Amino acid sequence: MTKEEILQALREVHHPARQDRDIVELGMVHDIEIQENKVSVTLGFPKRRDPLTEYLVGSTRAALIRHLPSSVESEVKAVVVEEEKPKKKGLALGLEQLAEVRHIIGVASGKGGVGKSTVAVNLACALARMGYRVGLADADVYGPSVPVMTGTEGAVPAAEPGEEEGKELILPLEKYGVKWMSIGYFAERGQALIWRGPMACNALKQMILQVKWGPLDYLLIDMPPGTGDIHISLVQDIPMEGAVIVTTPQDVALADVEKGANMFRNENVNRPIFGLVENMAWFTPEEHPDEKYYIFGKDGGARMAEQLGIDLLGRIPLVQGIRESGDAGEPVALGSRPDGIAFLELAGRLAEKLG
Numbered sequence: 001m002t003k004e005e006i007l008q009a010l011r012e013v014h015h016p017a018r019q020d021r022d023i024v025e026l027g028m029v030h031d032i033e034i035q036e037n038k039v040s041v042t043l044g045f046p047k048r049r050d051p052l053t054e055y056l057v058g059s060t061r062a063a064l065i066r067h068l069p070s071s072v073e074s075e076v077k078a079v080v081v082e083e084e085k086p087k088k089k090g091l092a093l094g095l096e097q098l099a100e101v102r103h104i105i106g107v108a109s110g111k112g113g114v115g116k117s118t119v120a121v122n123l124a125c126a127l128a129r130m131g132y133r134v135g136l137a138d139a140d141v142y143g144p145s146v147p148v149m150t151g152t153e154g155a156v157p158a159a160e161p162g163e164e165e166g167k168e169l170i171l172p173l174e175k176y177g178v179k180w181m182s183i184g185y186f187a188e189r190g191q192a193l194i195w196r197g198p199m200a201c202n203a204l205k206q207m208i209l210q211v212k213w214g215p216l217d218y219l220l221i222d223m224p225p226g227t228g229d230i231h232i233s234l235v236q237d238i239p240m241e242g243a244v245i246v247t248t249p250q251d252v253a254l255a256d257v258e259k260g261a262n263m264f265r266n267e268n269v270n271r272p273i274f275g276l277v278e279n280m281a282w283f284t285p286e287e288h289p290d291e292k293y294y295i296f297g298k299d300g301g302a303r304m305a306e307q308l309g310i311d312l313l314g315r316i317p318l319v320q321g322i323r324e325s326g327d328a329g330e331p332v333a334l335g336s337r338p339d340g341i342a343f344l345e346l347a348g349r350l351a352e353k354l355g
Contacts, residue, residue, distance in 0.1 A: 001034070001039070001067070001068065002034075003032050003034065005067075006032055006034075006039065006041070006064070006067075007024050007029065007032070009063050009064065009066070009067040010022070010023055010024050010029060010041070010060060010063055010064075011023075011024050011025070012063050012066075013056065013059045013060050013063050015028070015052065015056065016052060016055075017052060023043065023056065023060065027044075028043050028044055028045070028056070029041065029042075029043065029044075030042045030043060030044030030079060030081060037071065037072055037073060038072065038073040038074070038075065039064060039068060039072060039073070039074050039075070040074075040075040040076075040077065041060055041064065041074075041075070041076050041077070042076075042077045042078070042079055043056060043057060043060060043076065043077070043078050043079070044078075044079055044080075044081035045078055045079070045080055045081065046080070046081065053078055057076050057077075057078055060076045061074055061075075061076045064076070095209065095239065096163075097169065097209055097210065097211055097212060097213055098208075098209070098213065098219070098238075098239065100213070100214060100215040100216065101135075101213055101215075101216045101218075101219045102216065102217050102218070103217065103218050103219070103241050103354055104218075104219045104221065104238060104239055104240045104241050105218060105219070105220050105221070105240070105241060105242060105243065105244060105274070105350075105354075106220075106221045106223050106234070106235070106240050106242070106243035106244070106271075107119060107120040107123070107220055107221065107222050107223060107243070107244050107246065108223045108225075108231070108243050108244070108245050108246070108260055108264075109223075109225045109245060109246045109247065109256075109257075109260065110225070110245070110247065110255075110256025110257045110258070110259050110260035111225055111256040112225040113225075114225075114246050114247055114248045114279055114280075115246065115248070115279040115280060115316075116140075116222065116223075116225060116246040116279075117138070117140060117145045117146065117149065117222050118149065118279070119244075119246045119277055119279055119316065119343075119346075120136060120146075120220055120222040121136065121146060121149045121150060121222075121331050121333075122331045122332060122333035122340075122343040123220060123244075123333070123343060123346060123347055123350070124136040124178045124218075124220050125176050125177070125178060125331045125333040125334055125343070126333040126340075126343040126344045126346065126347035127217070127218055127347045127350075127351065128176060128177035128178050129177070129333065129334070129344065129347075130344070130347055130348065130351065132217040132218055132351065133215060133216045133217045133218075134177070134178045134179070134216065134217065134218045134219075134220070135172060135178065135179035135180070135181070135213050135216050135218070135219045135220070136178060136179070136180055136181070136219070136220045136221075136222060137181045137182075137207060137208050137211070137219065137220070137221045137222065138180070138181065138182030138183060138184060138222045139183075139204050139207070139208070139221050139222055139223050139224065139234060140222050140223065140224045140225070144182045144183045144184030145184070146180055146182040146184060146222065147182055147184040147185060148184075148329065149329060149331065150175055150176065150178075150180055150329055150331070151175070151329020151330065152173050152175060152180060152185075152329070153184070153329070155173055155185060156185060156186075157170050157171055157172060157173055157181065157185055158170075158171045159171060160212070162210075167210075168210075169210060169211065169212040170207075170210055170211045170212065171211075171212055172211055172212070172213065173185070176331065176334060179213060179214075179216070181207060181208075181211050182207075183204070183207055204233075204234060205233070205234075205237055205238070208221070208238055209238075221234065221238070221240065223243075231263060232263075232268070232269065235264075235269050235271055236268075236269075240271060241271070241272075241354075242264075242271050242272040242273060242274050243264055243271060243272075243273055243274065244273075244274050244275055244276075244277060244313065244350065245257060245260050245261060245273060245275075245276050245277070245310075246276075246277045246279055247276060247277070247278060247279065247300075247301055247304065248278070248279055248280045248296050248300075248301075249278060249280070249281060249294070249296045249297040249298065249299070249300030249301055250296045250297050250300060251297070251300065254300050254301070254303075254304045257276070257304050257308070258304075258307075258308065261273055261308050261310070273308075273310050274310075274311070274313065274350060274353055274354070275305070275310055275311035275312065275313030275314075275349070275350070275353070276301055276304065276305040276308070276310055276311070276312050276313060277301075277313050277314050277315075277316065277346060278300070278301025278302070278312065278314070278315045278316070279316045279318075280296055280316070280317075280318040281294075281301065281315035281316060281317055281318070282294045282295070282298075282315075282317050282318065283295050283317070283318045283319075284317045284318070284319050284338065286319055289337075289338055292317070295318075301315065302315075311349075311353070313346055313349050313350060313353075314342060314343075314345060314346030314349060315342065316339065316342045316343065316346070317338060317339055317342060319332075319337070319338065319339045333347075
């Protein structure tokens with residue numbers, strides 16, 4: 001008899017405790033060895049011994065005796081085979097916690113001091129106001145400011161056991177309808193994070209990949225300013241869909257925008273830039289909301305966006321309330337003043353762009 005004929009014969013043997021499915025269908029036939037006067041069948045059982053092992057071995061032997069010529073000896077053995085955990089399709093190792101996240105967007109800047117974190121926090125709140133499920137990971141390891149801006153400073157995220165033995169999942173903090181995670185939650189106030197590049201990269205990846213984000217429409221990643229190892233590592237190891245670049249109108253900031261844009265367009269990174277956000281586009285006194293003073297220059301962001309061939313997603317005015325709200329842990333995007341409306345418009349354009 002051929003192996004195919006023996007397998008067909010073994011389909012007569014059903015497992016009483018497995019919805020009466022046969023042992024071939026259940027994948028229990030571990031091996032078939034055919035010799036001139038002997039057929040050996042090995043049945044594989046999971047690590048925990050099946051209480052019906054002896055029954056199934058006897059039934060398999062009986063099926064062989066019924067179908068084999070009387071001159072052929074039959075033998076049935078049982079071995080322990082550890083069951084492999086099914087791998088999730090389309091997910092690389094370590095990316096399980098991002099499986100239910102639709103869009104992962106980096107918020108970047110060519111240099112520090114342009115209000116990148118302020119834009120990231122308020123953009124997250126604005127998207128949440130529009131009804132989207134949003135999370136934000138504060139990846140600015142050397143200057144994590146999300147805890148202060150969201151009024152969550154001093155909070156310590158909880159953890160729960162993960163599916164993998166010995167590995168815990170961090171639970172993000174939730175406030176203003178957004179899930180927040182920051183390296184700042186794990187450092188004391190005023191503590192300097194003196195890390196070399198590889199250490200910082202590993203901490204960031206853990207902070208993003210080991211967090212139980214759950215279903216999200218948008219996960220924003222507040223990236224460190226500039227370009228370097230941390231940025232390249234983040235983009236290569238996190239399935240970031242693309243980025244939004246934040247700048248201010250003055251020439252010294254715009255000069256660094258091109259460097260940031262070129263990093264994302266580099267063939268080794270190759271991520272789209274969804275648009276430019278011009279922060280501090282003009283100064284508006286809170287008492288005179290209709291007045292505009294272009295203290296950092298006028299339309300610098302619009303000219304740079306045109307030069308780079310990307311969209312100008314939004315222009316955020318400089319209002320004293322933005323600073324006060326950030327320090328108080330109440331993002332301005334939660335309100336209805338002109339600065340808050342500007343962030344809602346920015347969120348709407350980004351959402352429209354991403355469909």
